[in-house]
Amino acid sequence: MAPILTVENLTMRFGGLTAVRDVSFAAAPGAITAVIGPNGAGKTTMFNCITGFYRPTSGSLTLRHEGREVALHRLAGHRIARAGVARTFQNVRLFAGMTALENLLVAQHRTLMAATGFGIGAVLGLSGYHAAEQAAIGRATAWLEACGLIDRADDPAGSLPYGAQRRLEIARAMCTEPALLCLDEPAAGLNPRESLALGELLRAIRDGKAAEGAAPCSILLIEHDMGVVMGISDHIVVLDHGSKIADGPPAAIRADDKVIAAYLGEGDEDEEGAA
Amino acid sequence: MSLARTRRPVLGAALKDAGLAALVAAGLFLPMVGLRTDVGPTGALFLRTRWTDVLLLMAIVFAGRFLLRFWQEWRAERHGPSVQKRLAGPLSRSGRFVAPVLLLFALLLPAIPGIGRYELDLGILVLTYVMLGWGLNIVVGLAGLLDLGYVAFYAVGAYSYALLAQYFGLSFWICLPLAGLLAAFWGILLGFPVLRLRGDYLAIVTLGFGEIIRLVLLNWVSLTGGPNGISGIPRPSFFGLAFTAGGGPGSFADFFGLEPSPTHRVVFLYYLILALALLTNWVTLRLRRQPLGRAWEAMREDEIACRSLGINITTTKLTAFALGAMFGGFAGAFFATRQAFISPESFTFIESAIILAIVVLGGLGSQLGVAIAALVLIGGFEVFRDLQEWRMLVFGAAMVLIMIWKPRGLVGSRNPTVALGEKRTISAAMVAEGRG
Incomplete structure (x- = not known):
């Protein structure tokens, strides 16, 4: 099966600093691909390239979805989301003053906007906006239930506890009906029990069983919590100092010498030089 | 007797505090009030002393400070919830009735006995600012884009109508939508x-934009008449019926068989601006419950998150600017037709500042708050006319007090646009103010 996301020779430079150097990998459809690496390895930079927040210096990013190929590196930020890539943020970015339900409706902006006749029809009460909104609320409700937030639907997002905010952000991303869900450290700040529940949620999302009417969704995640990564990932990519050092299934990564060296600092040339 | 024991130090502290305040007052009022130079019968100046007035003022300060302090201490001692919190429940419940009552009052105003020309003119002025406030509320309150040059659109609307009427002889009703579109x-x-600008930078550029429009109007003498302005702007007609003072065939009074009266036009203008303001409100309220309005609010909350959800920030911002400006343009066209004379002097920065003050004072994003703030600010400004030069001082002090009492405006909380269960207002602390 053709990979859903192909990253080829991706390089991102900020002035003299090369944050990501010549990284290539592929994410399989219907799988959870994890990107791991020590701090400053370039994980978030690569993520920002994939989700359109940075424009890569060179290299290509290709999304294959429903028989179409989309060159993500050429698209404007909001078009990447429309192409089927949804993301969450390392530090949660919810619309704090809006309710959980409203957050999920904003995520369905595009379908709803089309139903309003781009604003004009709905103001005049002409179009079938009501039905579209009911459908959107239905989808939002399904995702609120999937994330265990249905009781807090009418509470402002900013008043939810941290773990709930993380789940709501995932639900919001899923409401855009993505083909690829990119999660930037989804388990950061969660307690072990919440991490476990998150792993189950992510697996359900991958298999399209999380919410009613949800399609299976491939997942790309950055994570520090090794328990989460090893437990749920189908494939792991390891970055260090901006370059890919390993790529394979969890078992192989766990045994990889380079990965162990990168994480424990063994055999690091800089340190050898200093010693 | 625990009450007496705990009160004793409170009383002492309050007395001491009030005494100090009275001393400060004495220091201030002795030279300012106590001594006064007057012109004597011979024309020479002489010094008059007014010690009793000073004593009276000191007594007022003493009593006021004492009561305030005593009340504060007493309240802190009881550890009861603050008055504001206790009032919050009934206040928010009464909020539901305020809007319909205000609307009813606005609708019936011309019919209320004792309402004369002056009151109606004041009503028109207040409603103009209500409309401008509601228009700016789209940009500042909902989309979170700080616009300091809103008066520019008011000017564009006014000059659009004036020039179209002057050069092409178009009627008000054709020019009104054109003014809005322009x-x-x-x-x-x-x-x-300004798409890429945020916060302070956005504010400065919009401020500059407002000034540019004003300066162009001021200096393009051949087109706009420069500082002389444009006079003789045609008045609006009522479905083709003119409001002429003498009655005559084809006039409003003649058609309905009424006694010709100048009040007819004022009443008509009043209902016209009321209708325009309500249109603004209606469109805003409807849009708020729809994806576009939600996208505006989401943009105010977090622009980056919006982008990650596939919302086009560019068009969302531009629609907010365009829609806000359009209602400003409508108000401008109304202003021109009401005054029959416009000049760049009516569109200075202070107008932008007043409109922004109305929005901020009312509470960003709150329609009711903006309406009340316009009523308080513009109406209050007129009511205090008797205070003459003290008016600005009272005005400023009132604004400071309101902002201390309610930092997020009169109605700072936000109503959710949709809910599965019961809609609960969201406290102002949660809602972002937007940074452009």
């Missing part, structure tokens, strides 16, 4: 360069 066009023109 203002919206200028809103988009302003929107493009």
Whole structure:
């Protein structure tokens, strides 16, 4: 099966600093691909390239979805989301003053906007906006239930506890009906029990069983919590100092010498030089 | 007797505090009030002393400070919830009735006995600012884009109507939508360069834009008449019926068989601006419950998150600018037809500041709050006319007090646009103010 996301020779430079150097990998459809690496390895930079927040210096990013190929590196930020890539943020970015339900409706902006006749029809009460909104609320409700937030639907997002905010952000991303869900450290700040529940949620999302009417969704995640990564990932990519050092299934990564060296600092040339 | 024991130190502290305040007052009032130079019968100046007035003022300060302090201490001692919190419940419940009552009052105002020309003119003025406030509320309150040059769109609307009427002889009813469209066009023109700007930078550029429009109007003498302005702007007609003072065939009074009266036109103008303001409100309220309005609010909350959800920030911002500007343009056209004379002097920065003050004082994003703030600010400004030069002082002090009492405006909380269960207002602390 053709990979859903192909990253080829991706390089991102900020002035003299090369944050990501010549990284290539592929994410399989219907799988959870994890990107791991020590701090400053370039994980978030690569993520920002994939989700359109940075424009890569060179290299290509290709999304294959429903028989179409989309060159993500050429698209404007909001078009990447429309192409089927949804993301969450390392530090949660919810619309704090809006309710959980409203957050999920904003995520369905595009379908709803089309139903309003781009604003004009709905103001005049002409179009079938009501039905579209009911459908959107239905989808939002399904995702609120999937994330265990249905009781807090009418509470402002900013008043939810941290773990709930993380789940709501995932639900919001899923409401855009993505083909690829990119999660930037989804388990950061969660307690072990919440991490476990998150792993189950992510697996359900991958298999399209999380919410009613949800399609299976491939997942790309950055994570520090090794328990989460090893437990749920189908494939792991390891970055260090901006370059890919390993790529394979969890078992192989766990045994990889380079990965162990990168994480424990063994055999690091800089340190050898200093010693 | 625990009450007496705990009160004793409170009383002492309050007395001491009040005494100090009275001393400060004495220091201030002795030279300012106590001594006064008057012109004597011979024309020479002489010094008059007014010690009793000073004593009276000191007594007032003493009593006021004492009561305030005593009340504060007493309240802190009881550890009861603050008055504001205790009032919050009934206040928010009464909020549901305030809007319909205000609307009913506005609708019936011309019919209320004792309402004369002056009151109606004041009503028109207040409603103009209500409309401007509601228009700016779209940009500042909902989309979170700080616009200091809103008066530019008001000017564009006013000059659009004046010039179209002067050069092409178009009637008010044709010019009104044109003025709105032209203002919206200028809103988009302003929107493009400021798309990437945020917060203070956005505010400065919009401020500059407002000044540019005013300066162009001032200096393009051949078109706009420069500082002389444009006079003789035609008055609106009522479905083709003119409001002429003498009655005559084809006039409003003649058609309905009424006694010709100048009040007819004022009442008509009053209902016209009321209708325009309500249109603004209606469109805003409807849009708020729809994806576009939600996208505006989401943009105010977090622009980056919006982008990650596939919302086009550019068009969302531009629609906010354009729509806000359009209602400013409508208000401008109304202003021109009401005054029959416009000049760049009516569109100075202070107008922008007043409109922004109305929005901020009312509470960003709150329609009711903006309406009340316009009533308080513009109406209050007129009511205090008797205070003459003290008016500005009272005005400023009132604004400071309101902002201390309610930092997020009179109605700072936000109503959710949709809910599965019961809609609960969201406290102002949660809602972002927007940084452009």
